[in-house]
Each structure stands twice: as structure tokens, then as C-alpha cells.
């Protein structure tokens with residue numbers, strides 16, 4: 018369960034950053050991204066999928082969250 | 088020598104790898120690549136931040152070097168104890184040339200070496216008592232210090248000393264910031280982990296000291312310079328440009344910086360990040376905790392400076408935007424004169440670089456402004472994100488090498504035949520003896536600054552001075568010169 022920092026890049030896309038793994042990539046899809054909650058399966062630019070139980074209300078970015086590898 | 092094609096560069100890499108045993112060859116092959124603009128993510132073509140192959144001659148440093156030497160060391164009003172044997176601190180003392188103002192030994196301590204000078208008995212019985220005594224001595228001898236950091240060397244981690252406990256107790260006793268840093272040299276694969284550990288130590292022990300204290304009057308134009316170590320005065324020649332465009336520079340991290348500046352940084356509006364590799368961690372932390380955005384910029388060479396000034400100004404109102412234009416216009420005549428003078432002397436020359444955190448990509452623009460071309464580059468301790476940023480800056484089909492070994496570097500140079508090499512002091516004399524002009528690009532070969540418009544003038548002069556030095560044509564003694572080389576020289 019790595020902790021992942023999520024922040025916006027210059028183009029307003031969300032970046033998924035795992036310091037320990039040296040991994041930084043844009044988030045390409047989020048399962049749940051509504052007014053009420055944010056999370057579920059998340060796919061990032063390199064094709065890998067990560068999971069987090071949906072959080073409500075949605076977090077404000079940047080923030081650090083703990084993800085599971087899906 | 089004409090530029091190599093993609094195939095030629097690839098076969099050059101294979102040729103160089105030939106001498107290695109099977110396994111080493113396999114590992115090293117992943118660290119060498121031909122630049123390809125098609126590739127979006129560097130991890131598809133190059134592996135980085137991995138353990139060096141045992142038996143090869145690596146050029147890297149250790150985690151202690153990353154913390155003591157790079158991140159913490161330049162904070163001038165703190166005393167940085169090299170905790171452990173004397174050598175680590177003594178052999179690296181003042182070598183980096185981070186300039187500062189102050190009276191050394193009274194209120195600033197940058198070029199001094201403080202060490203606990205471990206002996207056998209300290210290894211056997213532990214060094215915590217010695218550390219406590221050392222801190223007492225420092226307080227007596229140098230009462231104007233504003234804080235202390237304990238930079239661990241290898242043995243500290245191996246014998247399991249509790250430097251945190253000592254630091255806490257002494258910090259409370261003297262009511263000072265005392266920061267234990269767990270940057271033992273054996274951690275990680277290079278100095279890069281030392282940067283990260285140092286950043287985390289700043290976060291945990293220093294950064295939040297003034298949270299909730301509003302006595303500092305901030306303005307909407309407050310910025311901090313991060314990742315500029317003031318080598319030969321770099322941060323100064325950057326700072327004046329920012330100030331001229333109307334910004335207020337609250338802190339310099341960490342060249343000519345102070346602990347007070349560090350503590351005030353959470354109050355700024357924007358963090359300006361020059362060396363991404365060594366300070367991105369703390370920038371990300373400040374963005375998350377205090378909501379301070381950060382941007383990367385590049386103050387090498389007029390083209391990049393202009394881009395960066397505009398990019399920075401975009402974060403502010405029209406007053407600053409006008410300020411940026413004013414600064415660019417003001418220096419135009421100055422840098423154009425530099426280009427007019429040196430470009431004809433340097434045009435078309437080819438450069439190979441092998442440096443540390445930001446320069447393998449940041450200085451490319453400055454060389455291009457002088458009409459030179461960078462044909463090979465690489466990082467000692469870069470990560471994938473560094474190479475991501477490098478691919479775009481480098482020409483297609485140029486060489487990229489990660490954690491290059493002494494042997495590989497020499498072979499590449501023999502084949503690529505660059506006109507100039509920019510690398511570290513360990514490489515300098517090898518290449519000079521091979522008859523190739525060389526600049527030491529870690530601490531600017533005792534010159535500098537190279538940042539900003541003022542720095543560019545010095546950069547251009549230095550490159551010209553090195554490349555067009557008459558000594559290079561006299562490398563071969565007259566009695567060794569054959570007829571045709573003499574004819575060549577006469578041309």
C-alpha cells in the first residue's frame with residue numbers, strides 16, 4: 018500500500034506520484050469522480066491500475082493518499 | 088567529424104559494451120541509449136537510479152554527500168557536524184564553492200569542517216556521548232550559530248547510535264534547532280537518496296517552526312528560490328533578475344541561505360525550483376501542506392532565461408509581467424553583445440556532458456545560444472523524471488548515458504570526438520591528457536556564476552577560453568608530429 022501524492026500538473030491533469038518508486042504519471046481514468054465521491058480503480062499513463070476506496074466528499078489536491086495495487 | 092546516425096550510435100554502444108562479462112553487459116546496456124524524440128517516457132528506453140555494477144568505475148557520490156554537501160551544507164548560519172570519521176568531511180570541505188556573505192567562524196560556518204572524528208573506541212562503545220560533548224563545545228566556541236545539523240556518516244548507522252535522542256535533548260537544553268540527519272553513505276544507490284533524506288529532515292525538523300506565527304509581513308510578490316546552491320555566486324545573479332522584475336525573494340535554498348529563511352518559506356506565494364532533482368521533494372511537500380505552487384525554471388543562457396522569466400511572471404499580475412518584459416529588454420543589448428563576440432568563435436563545436444542533477448539538460452540551451460551542439464549527455468544520479476525532461480532538450484540520435492563508467496565515457500569520447508567535455512573533477516585530467524578541452528561543470532572550474540544574464544557572459548568567455556586555448560595544438564610534441572599532421576596544423 019504505497020502512499021501516493023496526487024497533484025495537478027500545468028495542464029490541469031492529475032498526476033500520480035509515488036516517491037519511493039520514482040513513479041510519476043498522469044491519471045487517465047478514474048472510476049468514480051463525482052460531486053460526492055472520488056476513487057475506485059484508477060488507471061495511470063503507463064497502463065497500471067491502482068485502487069482506493071472511494072472518498073467522500075472528494076479530496077482537494079494536492080494530497081497524499083494510500084493506494085492498493087489492483 | 089560529422090554527426091553520427093542512429094545506427095552508428097547504436098553500434099557504438101554495442102561496441103563499447105563488448106568488453107564486459109555477460110551479466111554486466113546486460114545491466115549496462117539498459118543504461119545507455121540513443122535519444123529518440125518519439126519516446127514519450129524515458130523508462131521505455133533507459134534505466135536509471137539503479138545500483139552501480141560492482142567492479143566498474145562509477146562517478147557517483149554517497150548519500151552523505153547529497154545531504155551534507157548539497158542540501159544542508161550551504162545553510163550558512165548553521166553548523167553542520169560530519170558525524171563519524173574525519174575523512175568524509177575533510178576531503179569534501181569547501182570544494183563546492185557555495186559562496187556566502189558573513190564572517191566565517193563568527194556568524195557563518197560554510198567553509199569550516201566540524202567533525203566528531205570517530206576513533207575505534209567510539210565505534211566499539213558508541214558515539215552519542217561524544218556527540219553531546221561536541222554540541223556543548225560548539226555552543227561555547229561558536230555561540231552565534233543559529234542551529235546545528237548532525238550529518239551521519241556510514242559508521243553511525245552501522246553501530247546504531249541514537250542521534251535523534253541526543254539532538255532532541257540538546258535542542259531543548261539550548262533552545263535551538265538541532266537536526267539529526269540519517270544520511271549514512273551506504274543508503275541508496277547514489278547521492279540522490281541523500282537529497283531526499285535531507286529534504287525529509289527539513290520537513291520534519293525545521294520547516295514548520297513558524298507555523299501559526301503571523302508576525303512576518305508578507306507581500307503578494309513573495310517567492311523562494313529552491314535548488315540554487317550559489318555556486319560561484321549563481322543564486323545572486325539569479326536573484327537580481329527576479330528582484331528587478333518586481334518580486335521579493337524571501338529565501339534562498341540553500342546557497343547563501345539561513346535557517347530563518349527556511350522557516351519563512353512556507354509564507355511565500357510561489358516556489359521557484361531550479362534543481363528539480365535535489366529539492367522537488369520539499370516543493371511537493373509545501374504544495375500539499377501550505378498550498379504553495381512550484382514551477383521549474385532554467386536560468387542558463389538568454390533563450391531559457393527569457394522563457395523562464397515569462398513563465399514565472401504568468402503566476403502574477405500585470406505589474407510583474409511588465410517587469411519581466413522590462414528585464415528582458417534591459418539585458419538584451421548586453422547578452423547580444425556576448426553572443427556576437429563569442430558565437431563566431433564557438434559555432435558548430437560539439438559538446439559532451441556528464442554531470443549531476445540539473446545541468447545535463449539545463450545547460451543545453453546556453454550552449455545552443457552560442458551555436459554549439461550537445462551531442463551526448465548523462466546523469467550521475469538522475470531518475471526517470473530527469474530523463475523524461477532531457478529527451479525533449481536533446482537532439483535526435485544523440486547519446487544518452489546513465490551512471491556512465493569511467494571506461495565507457497572514455498570510449499564514447501574516443502569515438503564521438505567532441506570538441507569540449509563538461510564533467511567533474513575526477514574526469515578532468517583524463518580527458519585533458521587525451522588532448523580534449525574540458526570544463527569542470529560541477530563548480531564551474533573555479534569560475535562562475537553561470538546563472539542569469541551576468542552568468543551567461545562568464546559562461547561564454549570560459550567556453551571560449553577553454554576551447555580556443557592555443558595549448559591544444561601543442562599536445563603532440565614536435566618530434567612526434569608526422570608530416571601530414573604538421574600540414575594539418577598549418578591549414
Ligand code: SF4
Pocket residue numbers: 149150151152175239240241242271272273
Ligand atoms: S560513503 Fe560513508 S564513509 Fe564514504 S564519504 Fe560517504 S559517509 Fe563517508
